[in-house]
Amino acid sequence: MKEKKKIYLITGAAGFIGSNFIQYLYKKEEDIEVRVLDKLTYSGNMESLKEFKDREDFSFTHGDICDEVLVDELMQDVNVVINFAAEAAVDRSIESSRSFLDTDIGGVYVLLEAARKQKKLQRFIQVSTDEVYGQIMSGSFTESSELKPRNPYSASKLGGDRLAYSYFATYQMPVVITRAANTYGPMAYPEKVIPLFITNLIDGLQVPIYGEGKQIRDWLHVSDHCSAIYHLIENGESGEVYNVAADQEFTNIDLTHKILALMKRDNSWITYVKDRPGHDFRYSLDCAKLKEIGWNSEYNLIKGLEETVEWYQENEDWWRPVKEKMDQRYIKGFWGK
Structure with missing residues (x-):
């Protein structure tokens, strides 16, 4: 049966x-x-x-x-x-x-x-x-x-x-x-930092950094x-x-520099904006427990960003209609200048 x-x-x-x-x-x-x-x-x-x-x-x-x-x-x-x-x-x-x-x-x-x-x-x-x-x-x-x-x-x-x-x-x-x-990766909603910055740069717009960009993310x-x-x-x-997690910690400003480099832009494309209220400074995860049962990550940030940038460059028909309907505050800095 x-x-x-x-x-x-x-x-x-x-x-x-x-x-x-x-x-x-x-x-x-x-x-x-x-x-x-x-x-x-x-x-x-x-x-x-x-x-x-x-x-x-x-x-x-x-x-x-x-x-x-x-x-x-x-x-x-x-x-x-x-x-x-x-x-x-x-x-x-x-x-x-x-x-x-x-x-x-x-x-x-x-x-x-x-x-x-x-x-x-x-x-x-x-x-x-x-x-x-x-x-x-x-x-x-x-x-x-x-x-x-x-x-x-x-x-x-x-x-x-x-x-x-x-x-x-x-x-x-x-x-x-x-x-x-x-x-991060393909099909992420473009208010999130990586797709937001990639799509902004495709459109010739600056990328908004909260505060000084020193917050650290994994x-x-x-x-x-x-x-x-x-x-x-x-x-x-x-x-x-x-x-x-994949043990890939970077400050937001370092992340931004990597995206700019991949898209052949310099630091003049950065604009610093008002920080989020109560913005968490750093996240970091120990995932030894998951690795102990046989899981391991395959991507480092550079490899992942290269593929992600390429995906957004090749799939404007996916993200453009989404971004047009998005809360436009994200594009220039949600909390203002």
């Missing part, structure tokens, strides 16, 4: 990391069914999923993870749930945080409640963020570090993160939580992020948190 297809429910998959993950998943597995649920908010883009829409083993539902009836329907007989759905912009959360609480906590609750009814559930991946730790001036965060989020976005993500853990502790659900570094290519999540479906231990 032929074994039934493994069924995946992937939420938020019209977004950056989710759409890249579906590409990765179909390269790894053939006999699967992929169900996508996405609200198609500002950062969701159906163009990122167009190559899958005619597949018999793929279905897309336009809807909200907070919709209990819809989620119950899509959750039937699911084996693996991966929750990418989130409100995910720090600047936006500082201006208005309610939608972040609704989606990043309330939506996670709805997914968990529906998932715990499924007898065939093998894994529930809650995609969290390194920002739940807050900032660190030296050393690196481990999974047991104190959790001190410093803005409404990271606080809401922590709520979903810990709620997911509680469903492991209380109901023995096969939950795994990932906390990844800043992720950069992870989206392909490595996807491979880590996929690795944890089979190899992660239920109830555990795993940091995901």
Whole structure:
């Protein structure tokens, strides 16, 4: 008797990391069914999923993870749930945080409640963020570090993160939580720093640096992020948190210089703008725990930036319509001069 297809429910998959993950998943597995649920908010883009829409083993539902009836329907007989759905912009959360609480906590609750009814559930991946730790001036965060989020976005993500853990502790659900570094690569929403700077330069616009550009970020290519999540479906231990990083720490100004060099621009293309309120100075993750179970990153920042710049240069038809609809404050500096 032929074994039934493994069924995946992937939420938020019209977004950056989710759409890249579906590409990765179909390269790894053939006999699967992929169900996508996405609200198609500002950062969701159906163009990122167009190559899958005619597949018999793929279905897309336009809807909200907070919709209990819809989620119950899509959750039937699911084996693996991966929750990418989130409100995910720090600047936006500082201006208005309610939608972040609704989606990043309330939506996670709805997914968990529906998932715990499924007898065939093998894994529930809650995609969290390194920002739940807050900032660190030296050393690196481990999974047991104190959790001190410093803005409404990271606080809401922590709520979903810990709620997911509680469903492991209380109901023995096969939950795994990932906390990844800043992720970049193809199909990233162009308000994010790397695609924003690349597309600004393509358009002959300056790139806005918050403050003095001394903040430090740990950069992870989206392909490595996807491979880590996929690795944890089979190899992660239920109830555990795993940091995901590639040991690629750079100041924002150093990152900017690398993008400028790749695009043959000099420092005159930089404009310094007002800093974000409560801007975290440094993120750094220790991901020894993930490496111990057999995962390793493949990209350094230079290789990743080269491929990313090339992708945006070759795919203006993807990003131009998106950027035209984007909050235009990002282009010149969200918080002004």
